[in-house]
Amino acid sequence: MNIDPSIAETGSGLRILQVLEPSGGGSGRHFLDLCLGLKQRGHHVEAVYSPLRAEEAFVRELKSLGLPAIHAVAMKRSPGLSDIAAFRALRRIIDGPLPFDIVHGHSSKAGALTRLRLPGRHAPRVYTPHAFRTMDPTLGKAGRLIFGSIETILATLFTDHLICVSADEHAHARSLGMPARKLSVIINGVAPPPLDMAKTVRASFGISAEAFVFGFVGRLSHQKAPERLIEAFSNAASRLPDAHLIMVGSGEREADVRAAIAESGLQKRIRLTSAFTGPQAVPAFDVLVMASRYEAMSYVMLEAAASGKPIVSTDVGGASTAIDKDKSGLIVANDGDSIKLANAMVESARPERHRQMIVAARDRMSDFSMRQMIDKTEAVYRGLVSRP
Secondary structure, eight states: OOOOGGGOOOSOOOEEEEEESOOSHHHHHHHHHHHHHHHHTTOEEEEEEOTTSOOHHHHHHHHHTOOSEEEEOOOOSSOSTHHHHHHHHHHHHHTSSSOOSEEEEESHHHHHHHHOOOSSOOOOEEEEOSSOGGGOTTSOHHHHHHHHHHHHHHHHHTOSEEEESSHHHHHHHHHTTOOGGGEEEOOOOOOOOOGGGHHHHHHHTTOOTTSEEEEEESOSSTTTOHHHHHHHHHHHHTTOTTEEEEEEOOSTTHHHHHHHHHHHTOTTTEEEEOSSOHHHHGGGOSEEEEOOSOOSSOHHHHHHHHTTOOEEEESOTTHHHHOOBTTTEEEEOOSSOHHHHHHHHHHHHSHHHHHHHHHHHHHTGGGSOHHHHHHHHHHHHHHHHTOO
16 A cells, blocks of 8 residues: 655654454545554554454555554444453553553444443544445434434544544534534545556456446445446446446355346456455546445545546435536436436446546546545544643
């Protein structure tokens, strides 16, 4: 992983504990970038991750950062009795011989376990949800009430600061009743993906440089709705006979996704792989397509935006941040209608329309830097530490 050397600065270092339960997707990428960027600023950064869902590549990269300490704490995604042991393990780390200045939990499970505490003096607790569970439009009223109440109670009573990764997520937090004084928006930053991988990715599937390629990067999960994308491409395929779809990812729905590809009859035009990372794959795409049910601020959208790639996305959190609507990309209603997504894909592939979107996308490439993310996060930390 590379971060711009200009990020590195000297100054009074803080002792920071970063805690994460899931390791895949955008939350894992953010976690690694933040740990390295803060370390390069001269801070003492320790990391906690859960080995239960940890991807090998994530663990390997985390260990390569050269942090002074990395802790493995078994945290399960679903609530249960195992949370008691995880909570105690985290407390032992937090209450170690040298106190931390900041404890930062990422995603719902780590966020809850790091924030729960008894009254009294404590290191400020920071929380980044990386998409509230209540942002899922398929979550019923009962689920929204339960998850929303838990998040609001934790934010109001146990959180010193909550970082939203998009204006959409901030608006959602306010709609749940979270206090504005505890919220801020810090958009994830990315390094521009390496362009030299484009030919390699295409060649691995026998796809020519001239072919039009739609791309997807993400976990094969309910949230990312990969089956919706396959339906949309199947609908668009007859209108775009030379188009291909490359899907990069793995996850709990991989078997279902492979079955859907087989049922589509488009196995020679839809390719599923986990051999490449998002930054490696994005340069090979002509258009990134996001069919997600909900997001806070997708990293792959930022990577595409930083590469000057047009984006077609459902109307999820962060889409309006990464996409200059109807200019650098298209945003369609998030109502489960794959036909609308298919029509947008077809429009984005029209030669003149595609050229216009590329120009607009390249004009915005510099808006998503890693430095601004590290700057603003560090400012939040220092503001909390300076309080009486």
